[in-house]
Amino acid sequence: MNLTLKIWRQKGPQDKGRMVDYKVNDISEHMSFLEMMDVLNEQLVNSGDEPVAFDHDCREGICGMCSLYINGQAHGPDRGITTCQLHMRMFNDGDTITIEPFRAKAFPVIKDLVIDRMSFERIQQAGGYISVNTSGNTQDANNIPISKHAADEAMDAAACIGCGACVATCKNSSAMLFVGAKVSQFALLPQGQIEAAERVLNMVAQMDLEGFGNCTNIGACEIECPKGISLDNIARMNRELMKASLK
Amino acid sequence: MSGFFKSSIGRKVAMALSAFFLMFFLLIHITINLISVFSEDTFNTVSHFMGTNPLIQFGMQPVLIFGVVFHFVLGFVLELKNRKAVGVSYARNNGGANSTWMSRNMVYSGAAILAFIVLHFIDFWIPEINTKYIIGDMSGTMEGVEGFRYYEELKHKFEDPFRVGAYVIAFVFLALHLLHGFTSAFQSMGVTAGRKKGLQNLGKAYSIIIPLGFIFIALYHHFNH
Incomplete structure (x- = not known):
């Protein structure tokens, strides 16, 4: 599928930031959302642009690092999942997807989509x-x-x-x-x-x-x-x- | 305990306690107003008692005014504090995907109710205070009216279709406010409201029946006199 991405770009904590449009083509519906972001970043690196910074770690829904606000919803349009568990099959060919960092005063943006x-x-x-004290004298939990x-x-x-x-x-x-x-x-x-x-x-x-x-x-x-x-x-x-x- | 009410949760509890008080007051208010539909004399007698009893006038009335002012002032203060906590807004936000319109717009339904309370005070409370405490007429009577004046005044107020329209709109906002506020108040007090279907149904019933009752009374007096 071919997609238009509207992504929040912010150089650093002091930068005002803005939404930037990108096009990604030939995205497989079986890809995870983060894999689609990887494709975009590869494309950006190949063209000499700065890749989009986003948080991720385990990519299996346990660490809680992937913090994207996708199309107006935390972790995108599905229930009970993190962003790494969101698949591109949730979107349609030709869609415009808005990707923003989690917003809160207590979660300041470090760069692009990465928050503190x-x-x-x-x-x-x-x-x-x-x-x-669990050093050596732990009792059996069943006690x-x-x-x-x-x-x-x-x-x-x-x-x-x-x-x-x-x-x-x-x-x-x-x-x-x-x-x-x-x-x-x-x-x-x-x-x-x-x-x-x-x-x-x-x-x-x-x-x-x-x-x-x-x-x-x-x-x-x-x-x-x-x-x-x-x-x-x-x-x-x-x-x-x-x-x-x-x- | 004073530290408790300075905390975010303490303020939620304070909002909930004032909400309970106001919801109890609404029950008393609608009970008295409903009497006007069934018996002019009883309505006059009850209104005169409520309007002249020193315990109600100098005990309950100031508490009620404080309750109303406290609820909306704290509500607006918390709204401003919450907006400050948000910082930058989302370019795209799909609030409807995970919450009700009522829950997201309590400040607007609250502001509409506040505007109505101002109108209601101008309509009923200020003339009442003027008659009783400025002019000093505590008799509850007026020229050309046999017996007490309260029913006659009520009838007169609901002759104006614009006033009735404004009241009906305000009660719709009251229903919207209560549809979230009723169970929210319980949740703030530590009740697991999401699990209690009975409480949710009671909340829905209260939130619809009470405003509908007020609408019925306003329309009844408008079309029957």
Whole structure:
């Protein structure tokens, strides 16, 4: 298929940036979206132009690096996938595809389609862990009884890969689905409950400090999340914060 | 606890609490207004009680005004803060692919409701305050009207088709606002609203029945007098 690509080009963090049009021809419908980007970059390199910078790593939907906003949707027009799992068969010959970086004040553009998601790392560092010494004295996990329901919910929350699609798709650039998942995965388990109050207070404080917006329960984040993280995690985080604030 | 209300989640909770209060008030308001359809005398008696009871006038009324002002001021403040958090807008954004129009446009439906509240205050509240507390007439009567004046005033207000039209449009916006706001308030309070079909259905019923009730009352008085 032959396509027209409208891609955000930005030389660096200080550059204003602009949309630039490119043509790519003979794209196979079996290609992944990132492979199509590789074809474009090969074309650009061969013609002496600067290739388009975009994030990618595992290319199998686990690392969460590929952060493209395609045709007005995070990770493009399909559900439950990252960009590397998006295939060109989702598009038609002659289509114009708009490709932009994930937008949020807390996700500044580094170059072209590459964004800085260190704000997520700093939120994690504020409390997204348990203070357990695991060097040699770890007890058997089965010694701690955990209900199947809690284990399942914790596992579902832990599936978050921190890609930032929730922030990118939210009209308020809110990070509450990400933080809700990170708070929940520990709050649901006995090992995490000891530091639950401190964790939620610190992580929410860091989230606010990073300049993310307020959640207005639109639910777009849940729909666009490649790992199906549920809004229930935001409700749980709200409850955890209320509980922690009353202590 | 003061730190809680400074946090983003605390402000969500504050929005939800004021929303619950306002939704409860709407129930009281529509109950009284519906009486006007069934009994002129009862409507007059209830209106006179609400308009002259010191507990309602000097206790509940200031709380209500505070609730309304608090809800819209905080709503606009959060909207501005959220817009700041977004930064550069997308060249192409397909919001309809993953969210409802109502949820994305709460600030606009809210602004329409606010405009209606201003009109409603000019129509009913300011003349009422003028009569009772400026002129000092607490009798609830007026010249040429037998008994209390409230029903007569209501009838008179809904004679104007433009006013009725404005009210109907405002109630449509109220329905749109509530269709997202009802379950959103519960979600903000930590209820897993997405899983509770009963709560969602109650929200839909409330959001449609209450505004429809107000529309019915406005049209009833317009076409029956």
